[in-house]
Amino acid sequence: MAKSDKSGSGDRAGMAALSPFELKDELIKAAGGGAVERPANLSMLNAGRGNPNFLATIPRHGFWQLGLFAMRESERSFAYMPEGVGGFPKREGLEERFEIFARENKGTPGIAFLAGVVSYVRDQLGLNAGDFLYEMCEGILGSNYPVPDRMLKLSEQIVAQYLRREMIGKHPFVGEFDVFAVEGGTAAMTYIFNTMRENFLIEPGDTIALGTPIFTPYIEIPRLNDYKLKVVNLEADVAKGWQYSKAELDKLRDPKVKAFFLVNPSNPPSVKMDDESLEYIAGIVKERPDLILLTDDVYGTFADDFVSLFALCPKNTILVYSYSKYFGATGWRLGAIATHRDNVLDKQLAALSKDKRAQLHERYESITTEPDKLKFIDRLVADSRTVALNHTAGLSTPQQVQMVLFSLFSLMDTPDAYKNALKRLIRSRKQALYREIGIAPEKEDVNQVDYYTILDIEYLGERRHGREAVDWIIKNTEPSELLFRLAKDARVVLLPGRGFGTQHPSGRVSLANLNESDYTQIGRAIRKLMDGYIERYNKAAGKKADKAK
Incomplete structure (x- = not known):
């Protein structure tokens, strides 16, 4: 197929700049659905979004x-x-x-x-x-009203216990941490970027690092006029099980890098950072005690023996967690931000120049008699309501109650029955998908979480069809063409991996939002699509051979 051969619905190459979540709507249209179609539309298989089809009852x-x-x-x-x-x-x-x-x-x-x-x-x-x-x-x-506005008193203690169990586990942890209940992980991201900017912890022209692949907004937000940040990517290697090499992690040693933003387990590869990498980062932090870390650990509860970067580097780390995926609660909008009570953020605030401290004193003087002593996490609360409305800040109390009940449900489930049931469910779906694609899964990796799987055309295609065939497909197709063909011909919707910062043509498959039989159908559709391209490649190779004669 030549590059000029479009799969309908306009110029696919012109859509390359779209966020994968916006491109998803175009793919749904190509599959014959509306932009707001639900997975319940059985004529279309939308594995593009991560909303699970299970929930905690x-x-x-x-x-x-x-x-x-x-x-x-x-x-x-x-x-x-x-x-x-x-x-x-x-x-x-x-x-x-x-x-x-x-x-x-x-x-x-x-x-x-x-x-x-x-x-x-x-x-x-x-x-x-x-x-x-x-x-x-x-x-x-x-x-x-929510009182205290950051989080109800006992609710904060209970959620902190839940985070200790799921994010820290048996890892040694000294000291206490504060929790701010927020409207899901997306609100956490918005509040953190905003408060870091308002408090001069990041400024236009500053450099931050991103662990890629990563949830798309972490790529898009730094580019906005609000921030204008420079970005250094730490690229995980698919051939090494989506782990970061020491050479990539060493980029954090550069004193220009003010902060490192990470989704762990990753999105979309759905792999947790291995223990060696966590320890390596902790070693870098000892050398660079000024480095700010943000770890978004929404998928940590699906991993085996998960330990957050927050556990190893608590004083440098902002922990973001969302209840949305594990409890099937995306509509509840439940999330939490946690910071250690002795943290680098507060130290950097205290070390700001006299002029900047004076500006912040004026910003927060309406809500406290000692603005200079206001902790970073409490500045998050105030900034979430533009400071002037701080007295009405806080997550709605019914939401906090559901968050507490989710937390207690997990704390009381000492044999991890619910967690193990979800792991069996999504891993069985992955096996069905790969079985029908015709590729045997890699040897079991203890770091795989499997909430998503990323189908890397270059990596998986080479295993099944060889390097030369894969090179021909990449050369002769637009980046999103395979996804549009899949949507139009098989009514299967996936998200483009490139929108998450992957380096090769790929599609993200959510293993959480459809049933096992659906993943069987998706696997067959992908195999049929790839076989069609291989057939065209073989014809092209045959013509080339005839000309050579």
């Missing part, structure tokens, strides 16, 4: 039952008014009334979980059960 049952209990408590306060007026729950006797509610509703889905939650909070976390129930009841009713 037990903590959701608990949420609804807690809501019913909270409503009963609210109605007690104004029981004399028949017009549907309720009030705030009463703290006195709340724990006893909950026990009565639990007995009355024994056997109802969610009740046993809630009873277990109260017991766990009291007996394992050492918190006051009555205080916890009051915070949860008031929170789920949404009857008050």
